[in-house]
Amino acid sequence: MAGYVARIGIMLLIGFGAGCSENPKSPIVLGKVTIDGKAIADGLITFTPLESGMGTSSSAVIKDGQYRADDVSVGRVLVRFHAMKETGKTYLEFGKEYPETVSIIPRKYDIGEEITVPEGETIRDFELTSK
Numbered sequence: 001m002a003g004y005v006a007r008i009g010i011m012l013l014i015g016f017g018a019g020c021s022e023n024p025k026s027p028i029v030l031g032k033v034t035i036d037g038k039a040i041a042d043g044l045i046t047f048t049p050l051e052s053g054m055g056t057s058s059s060a061v062i063k064d065g066q067y068r069a070d071d072v073s074v075g076r077v078l079v080r081f082h083a084m085k086e087t088g089k090t091y092l093e094f095g096k097e098y099p100e101t102v103s104i105i106p107r108k109y110d111i112g113e114e115i116t117v118p119e120g121e122t123i124r125d126f127e128l129t130s131k
Helices: 002-018
Strands: 028-035 042-049 058-063 066-069 075-082 084-093 096-103 113-117 121-123 126-128
Touching (some): 042 066
Parallel strands (some): 028 126
Antiparallel strands (some): 028 066, 075 113, 084 096
16 A cells, blocks of 8 residues: 555656746736826736737736736737826716726827737837827
8 A cells, every 4th residue: 555655646746747847937028108208107008919829918017107017928919008097077877976087098009019029038118109
């Protein structure tokens, strides 16, 4: 019985070890996002692979113009930006009042921006313009 348990233990260790290969880490993309030279205070940046089988979308918070996105897919990706501001107005929905918000991202960026992400860490600043 002890030999059986030992063999099972060895098989489990070999099985777990096989899953621990030294693959390179997923790419990291970090940098700044500005509109007309001003940092986006709060927002979101998303990276969506454009090539099939190249992974899933990833996103990162933009805070004070800075972002860091981990686990971004290698290759061609579509980058989209999301940031809102309150207008000072409110609207009523289901008997509750909510602040009205609008996107601060210029409309020409609605379709996103295509970039190519290499392996490793990449610094990529996005300088959006309203004109």
